[in-house]
Amino acid sequence: MTSLAETGMPRVTALREAQERSRRLLILLLGGGVAVAAIAELMIGPARISIPEALAALIPWGGPDSQATEIVQAIRVPRMILGLFVGATLGVCGAALQGLFRNPLADPGIIGVSSGGVLGAALMIVLGKALAPGFLTMTGPYALPVAAFIGSTAAIAAVYGLSRLTGVSTGSSLILAGIAINAIVGGILGYLSFVAFDDQLRELIFWQLGSLGRITWDNLPPAIALMGCSSVLMLRLAPALNTYLLGEREAVHLGVNVQAMKRNVIVLAALGVGSAVAVSGLIGFVGLAAPHIIRLFIGADHRAVLPGSALLGALLIVAADLIARTAAAPAELPIGVLTSLLGGPFFIWLLMRHRRELF
Amino acid sequence: MALELRGVGVTIGRARLIQDVGLALKPGLLTVILGANGAGKSTTLGVLAGDLRATSGEALLDGQPLATLSPRQLAMRRAVVLQHAPMNFSLCVHEVVALSRPPGAGPEASCDEIEERALRDLGLIPLAGRDYSTLSGGERQRVQIARALAQLWHNAAPDTPGYMLMDEPTAHLDLKQQIVALEVAQRFAEAGGAALCILHDIGLAREFADEVILMKGGRIAAQGAADGLLTASVIADIYDIPDQRARRFAVL
Numbered sequence: 267m268t269s270l271a272e273t274g275m276p277r278v279t280a281l282r283e284a285q286e287r288s289r290r291l292l293i294l295l296l297g298g299g300v301a302v303a304a305i306a307e308l309m310i311g312p313a314r315i316s317i318p319e320a321l322a323a324l325i326p327w328g329g330p331d332s333q334a335t336e337i338v339q340a341i342r343v344p345r346m347i348l349g350l351f352v353g354a355t356l357g358v359c360g361a362a363l364q365g366l367f368r369n370p371l372a373d374p375g376i377i378g379v380s381s382g383g384v385l386g387a388a389l390m391i392v393l394g395k396a397l398a399p400g401f402l403t404m405t406g407p408y409a410l411p412v413a414a415f416i417g418s419t420a421a422i423a424a425v426y427g428l429s430r431l432t433g434v435s436t437g438s439s440l441i442l443a444g445i446a447i448n449a450i451v452g453g454i455l456g457y458l459s460f461v462a463f464d465d466q467l468r469e470l471i472f473w474q475l476g477s478l479g480r481i482t483w484d485n486l487p488p489a490i491a492l493m494g495c496s497s498v499l500m501l502r503l504a505p506a507l508n509t510y511l512l513g514e515r516e517a518v519h520l521g522v523n524v525q526a527m528k529r530n531v532i533v534l535a536a537l538g539v540g541s542a543v544a545v546s547g548l549i550g551f552v553g554l555a556a557p558h559i560i561r562l563f564i565g566a567d568h569r570a571v572l573p574g575s576a577l578l579g580a581l582l583i584v585a586a587d588l589i590a591r592t593a594a595a596p597a598e599l600p601i602g603v604l605t606s607l608l609g610g611p612f613f614i615w616l617l618m619r620h621r622r623e624l625f
Numbered sequence: 626m627a628l629e630l631r632g633v634g635v636t637i638g639r640a641r642l643i644q645d646v647g648l649a650l651k652p653g654l655l656t657v658i659l660g661a662n663g664a665g666k667s668t669t670l671g672v673l674a675g676d677l678r679a680t681s682g683e684a685l686l687d688g689q690p691l692a693t694l695s696p697r698q699l700a701m702r703r704a705v706v707l708q709h710a711p712m713n714f715s716l717c718v719h720e721v722v723a724l725s726r727p728p729g730a731g732p733e734a735s736c737d738e739i740e741e742r743a744l745r746d747l748g749l750i751p752l753a754g755r756d757y758s759t760l761s762g763g764e765r766q767r768v769q770i771a772r773a774l775a776q777l778w779h780n781a782a783p784d785t786p787g788y789m790l791m792d793e794p795t796a797h798l799d800l801k802q803q804i805v806a807l808e809v810a811q812r813f814a815e816a817g818g819a820a821l822c823i824l825h826d827i828g829l830a831r832e833f834a835d836e837v838i839l840m841k842g843g844r845i846a847a848q849g850a851a852d853g854l855l856t857a858s859v860i861a862d863i864y865d866i867p868d869q870r871a872r873r874f875a876v877l
Contacts, residue, residue: 276741278719279734281754285717368713509724511714515676515707520724520776521700566714 289570292563296577300350303584307346308338311591315342340483347490348481349584352546353556355493355538357579358500360553361560361571363422365507366531367429369440371616373554374539377440378421378447380550383536383543384473385451386417391469392458408488415492415540421447422536426528476547476602478587489545496538497576503530504568511566549602551609552579552586558616627651628673628703628788628819632682635668642668643843646682650788650819655811657830657851658823660840661864666823669840670792673821674705686788701727701780703788704773708796709765715758718749718768725776736779743775746809748802762797770794770806774813786818793823807833827874831855839863 308320315323315334323338356374363372363379374380390413428443459470472480481489506527509517517524542549560574583601586608590599629649635642643665650656650673658666671677672684675691684691686702704725716724722740730736744750747767752760757768770791777787789810795803803826810820811833824830830837831851838848841863847854861871 276737277750277753278722278741278744279737281717281719282723282733282737365714370713505728508716508720511712511716512721512724513707513709516705518676518696519674519700519703519705521695521697521727523696561714565720566716567720 285565285567289564289574292560292574293570293577296574296581299581300577300584303581303588304346304350306588307349307584308342310588311337311342312596313337344481344483344486345478345587346584348478348486348545349587350580351490351493352478352542352549353552353580353583354576355497355542355579356549356553356583357556357575357577358497358572359535359538360579361557361568361575362500362503362507362531363535363553364557365510365568366528366535367440368511370558371441371554371613373551373613374418374535375548375550376554376613377425377444378451379418379425379535379539380543380548381448381451381455382421382424383414383418383540384548385421385454386413386415386540387473387544388455388458388470389413389417391473392462392466410485411489411492411541411544414544415537418536418540418543419533421451422532426532472600473543473547474602475600476549476605477590477598477600478546478583479598481545485545489541492541493538496534496541500531500534500538501572503527503534504572507531507568508566547600547602549583549605551605551612552582554616555609555612556582626687626785627685628687629685630669630672630679630682631685633669633672633679633684634681635672635677636680641843643672643840644681646672646843646845648838648845648848650821652785652817652819653814654835655807655814655820655822655833656836656838657834658821658838658840659825659827659830659863660846664840664863665843666840667792668843670705670790670821670823673788674703674790675699697727700776701787702777702785703790704776706766706769706773706789706791706794708792709769711765712758715756717753718755718757718760719744719753721757721768722772722775725772725779727780730779739778740771740775743771743778746774746812747771748805763799763802766794766797767802767806770809774809777813777818784817786813786816789813789818789820791820791822793825795822795824795826795829803829827855827860 305317305320309315309317315338319334320338323335360373363374364370387410390410394409425440425443425447428446429440455470455474459467462470506522509520509522510524510527514524556579557571557575560571560578564570564574586601586604590601590604593599627649630646633646634644646669658669660666668677672679675694678692686694719740722744726736744753747770749767749771752764757765760768773789777789781787791810794806798806807822807829810822814820814835834851836848837851837854839846839854839859846863847859855875857868857872857875860874861868
């Protein structure tokens with residue numbers, strides 16, 4: 267402190283700069299972790315591929331003409347890209363939803379946004395061809411993301427409306443609204459499984475368990491375009507989300523257009539989560555865990571929490587996918603099963619930690 | 626130049642919260658609103674802040690109707706301190722004060738200086754690095770006042786410091802900090818700003834107010850300088866208490 271007084275630097279400047287340094291360090295570490303995990307994702311699998319082979323195969327439309335190149339380019343690269351985007355999107359959307367609801371338990375899975383997306387996709391799979399064949403051919407690979415987006419939007423709007431009715435600030439009302447939405451969706455999904463044909467049933471189960479394994483170069487671009495849009499635009503809302511932490515009226519007093527911010531968060535979260543669900547199914551708890559862990563290290567400022575959650579979400583998903591692919595080899599665990607097994611206990615820990623503030 | 630209400634009434638459903646309220650917050654003055662619970666003090670502040678729409682009458686900020694100004698435009702000219710609810714996610718004290726920065730604020734160094742000054746005025750420099758959620762109620766209240774001060778200092782031109790509206794800024798504060806908070810408001814007014822405080826302490830009102838507004842039953846019962854206004858019979862009437870008791874609080 268004395269040195270600060272001597273140099274005449276304001277105390278807040280010193281504090282702010284120290285904070286920025288630790289944030290930059292964390293972002294760098296996470297970035298390194300993501301790079302390592304992404305390369306491991308290319309190397310590890312039924313066929314082992316060395317680092318030079320994996321890196322050589324990354325040259326688009328080139329690389330040595332070998333089986334390794336073929337495997338990496340056709341299977342592992344799209345899967346790795348998908349993992350990065352799904353993880354980043356779930357991390358960013360989870361962090362933004364927690365900010366919007368001012369509740370650390372808001373997670374796209376827990377409050378029903380993901381299952382809304384699954385419902386949209388499931389309705390499209392089972393009923394789409396029968397009811398709206400034109401829509402399906404018109405939208406091509408976008409059909410499922412769009413359906414999932416609509417489902418997610420409906421779910422998020424319903425949860426938001428319900429929690430407003432009972433008081434948005436309490437954690438319990440939000441969780442109860444999420445339970446209600448998840449129950450309704452579960453019922454409809456059960457009915458859809460009941461009426462579905464066998465091949466449709468397999469698709470439905472894939473969506474409910476979550477997996478990165480079905481991605482191809484054909485359906486990757488629309489999904490990552492939508493997820494990328496959602497995440498990048500969400501980052502721009504960070505300052506408004508920060509101000510909103512003070513309270514709704516306080517945010518208005520500080521000049522934030524709160525209605526527009528809420529609408530934007532809801533639409534972008536539904537878009538991001540819906541697109542993620544449409545290509546990878548239900549992958550729970552990443553949106554809960556990533557922002558929470560980031561906040562433990564660098565505080566609640568969304569300008570740092572959103573990018574940090576994106577990186578940590580990407581790291582978690584790719585690491586979980588590695589485990590899912592190797593733990594029971596040659597079989598492959600659905601990644602959603604894995605994240606739920608790890609995420610459930612994390613959620614319980616979170617409940618214990620916040621019990622006084624939330625209930 | 627004033628933030629004023631002209632014949633303002635607010636009706637929500639069937640409840641008439643305030644009616645026929647006329648007042649003007651003028652640069653250079655610290656105005657205090659006194660009144661019993663439910664007298665319409667916070668509703669009046671809500672209209673002045675732009676949170677509540679007047680259902681009758683007009684609310685004007687320097688001649689422009691409040692309803693025509695965007696949140697951004699309002700934020701540049703008036704700051705509000707409400708009685709505060711806790712935060713679920715915690716920012717550090719200096720981060721809370723930095724929320725006052727307008728988008729596209731000037732260089733960081735000059736913003737830091739403004740925030741430093743606001744923190745210093747409220748004796749918060751030692752707490753600047755603390756987690757806001759670990760503060761006591763009184764400390765949080767002071768952080769909010771510092772945040773509001775910084776908001777106006779960031780935005781306002783030097784000759785028009787703007788309007789500072791505070792709903793019970795002295796709640797949760799000990800006597801020394803009550804005085805610190807009101808001295809901040811007083812200095813703000815002396816620098817050419819207009820300050821409004823809702824208070825429950827008649828002694829503090831007498832000590833600090835340039836102008837006192839007494840509210841009862843959703844209307845303004847009386848307004849003027851503290852000395853002439855706060856007599857025993859007026860206090861007895863406003864708070865609906867016996868004369869003997871009121872006499873102890875009145876201006877002698």
